[in-house]
Amino acid sequence: MAKITLDKLRHSYLPNPAGPDDFALKQIDLDWTDGGAYALLGPSGCGKTTLLNIISGLLTPSHGRVLFDGQDVTHLPPDRRNIAQVFQFPVIYDTMTVYDNLAFPLRNRGVDEARVDARVREIAAMLELEDRLAMRASNLSPDNKQKISMGRGLVREDVNVIMFDEPLTVIDPELKWRLRSKLKELHQRIAVTMIYVTHDQTEALTFADQVVVMQLGEVVQIGTPVELFERPQHTFVGHFIGSPGMNILPVEVDGGVARFAGHAVQLEGPIVRQGDRTEIGVRPEYVRLADSGIPATVRKAADIGRYTVVETMVGDHVVNAITDRLPPAPGARVFLHFEPSQTRLYADGWIATEVWK
């Protein structure tokens, strides 16, 4: 187990990068605590795999350092970093039994057979593979093959970090849900530093204590799932997390007052940053259909089960509201109320209000 530090890390795949756009990772500074559960979350192409490969040693960064417990490992090859990795697709030995597959990483390091046996059975029980231990891996379903792959990642007790790269891609939706919570439970039991890479917010938010949100090669926010939901530091986080995401609406700011479509909007607190582009962010959960406020027209309503998402239009702007009441019919004229304590200002994408103290 180890604390992982990324120090001024940058990476370009080009031999002579000319500007920031030529970098797959712009600049990353991070400290990951020993034993923590972390997720790297972001859309395709934001640099997650690049970062993972730098940590595992498959890639040497163009600039900066990777430290494990303060020791510089930037130039160490993967096999000297003591890392376990679980990939998107199963990496197993088809001709071996499930038992031997799970035992392999331990036997390979000379662990004695009694310990191998205890550990294999423990991991197999956690992953509900006990009754398949004697089966040949080739006879298993893709789901179970991927479970073995995960088991092989989890079986060693001496690793610095276990990294999961979109490990649930091949798993069917029902089992996905179970494995997601199982992985969280496993982390609590074995307390090894784990990094989980995904573009799926549900997977990231279920698994991680801390989520690192990336966009275009940059970290835009690191926070607990609640922090990311409650107070996005960037409009990208607001929009990317939540279903539907945060309403991001253009406003004009004059004399400390923000106006959306000509209506003054009360913010969570004082404005502390200026910018060329100003927007407010308010989650649909905090937009109420009220008796007075900003006039809007209902476009449609979608019943999501426990609540309804009402899509309204204010001029050309879509504003989503969540309600647990019977939604108004399409075409109805309504008024919107934005909960002031949950309405933030963003300047050039970054949060620009503080909470009143």
Ligand SMILES: Nc1ncnc2c1ncn2[C@@H]1O[C@H](COP(=O)(O)OP(=O)(O)OP(=O)(O)O)[C@@H](O)[C@H]1O
């Ligand atoms: N081997 C490579 N050579 C050149 N450019 C690359 C290489 N690998 C990745 N890139 C580029 O680097 C950027 C980051 O890619 P990366 O694969 O790290 O993103 P990602 O978030 O993992 O995406 P995905 O979820 O699709 O794997 C992208 O613009 C990609 O095109």
